[in-house]
Amino acid sequence: MIDVPLTNLPRAERTAEPFRMPPLVQASASLSPIEKSLLGHFLLLTQPRIVVEVGVYRAVTTRFLIDTLSLNSISARVVGFDLPEVVAQLRDEHPDVARWEQEGRLELVAGELPESLRDWVNRAQPCVDLALVDARHDFPSVIWELRLLWRCLAPHGVILGHDYAPEFDGVRYAFDYFARKNGAMILPLVGQSEAIETRSTLIAMRPSIYEKTFRGWLHHRWQGMKADLVRSPWTCGLWGRVFRPLLRGGKQS
Numbered sequence: 001m002i003d004v005p006l007t008n009l010p011r012a013e014r015t016a017e018p019f020r021m022p023p024l025v026q027a028s029a030s031l032s033p034i035e036k037s038l039l040g041h042f043l044l045l046t047q048p049r050i051v052v053e054v055g056v057y058r059a060v061t062t063r064f065l066i067d068t069l070s071l072n073s074i075s076a077r078v079v080g081f082d083l084p085e086v087v088a089q090l091r092d093e094h095p096d097v098a099r100w101e102q103e104g105r106l107e108l109v110a111g112e113l114p115e116s117l118r119d120w121v122n123r124a125q126p127c128v129d130l131a132l133v134d135a136r137h138d139f140p141s142v143i144w145e146l147r148l149l150w151r152c153l154a155p156h157g158v159i160l161g162h163d164y165a166p167e168f169d170g171v172r173y174a175f176d177y178f179a180r181k182n183g184a185m186i187l188p189l190v191g192q193s194e195a196i197e198t199r200s201t202l203i204a205m206r207p208s209i210y211e212k213t214f215r216g217w218l219h220h221r222w223q224g225m226k227a228d229l230v231r232s233p234w235t236c237g238l239w240g241r242v243f244r245p246l247l248r249g250g251k252q253s
Helices: 032-047 060-071 084-093 094-100 115-124 139-151 166-182 214-231 236-247
Strands: 051-055 079-082 106-110 130-131 152-159 187-188 201-207
Touching: 032 130, 032 152, 032 201, 051 060, 051 106, 051 139, 060 094, 079 084, 079 115, 079 201, 084 094, 084 106, 094 106, 115 139, 139 152, 139 166, 152 187, 152 236, 166 187, 166 201
Parallel strands: 051 079, 051 130, 079 106, 130 152
Antiparallel strands: 152 201, 187 201
């Protein structure tokens, strides 16, 4: 195979520069490599200005977010939430955290969740493009975080949840319950593999992107009823032999 430089290809065959991601490495108590890949592609899809990370812990995912945004020239700010002692330790022991904060790429909010998230939402009145919920894994905490984030989620925004898995039933129940109550669209990005590197327990949730109207419902239901009538084993023969020729003026196809 001969490699042809992109600049030598016809304009119609040229492709944009590929999406770039940092190394997809496994880290303790963090997203798996495949989950990081999925997260990176959601960054590409949403082209965010504000990314919320609920549960920063050791800032492993935070680094991935900031590096991916930087590699793809996406100007966005990551707002991370965790306990005061976790945030203080990060600032003391993680030299990049202070630099990210100084550069305006990261804002750390210290406090008890979900109260700290509530106070930030009320104060900043943000428009959140992408959020990752990965802090406490009980139903009351997750449902409150979803309610708060939903209030300020952009129309194209997405909320991702981590650990949508049997061992964290509170997370699963919170996402399923919230989606059902609010008409949200959800997609569990759950893999079947038992290997850590290829296992995913992410779930994606977003507002419905299509406006549902009575006129549209009536139109599609009518079209479906007609199709069901024509395809029914009881009526298809009658339709083909009698009604279709009548509608075509007696002409056979």
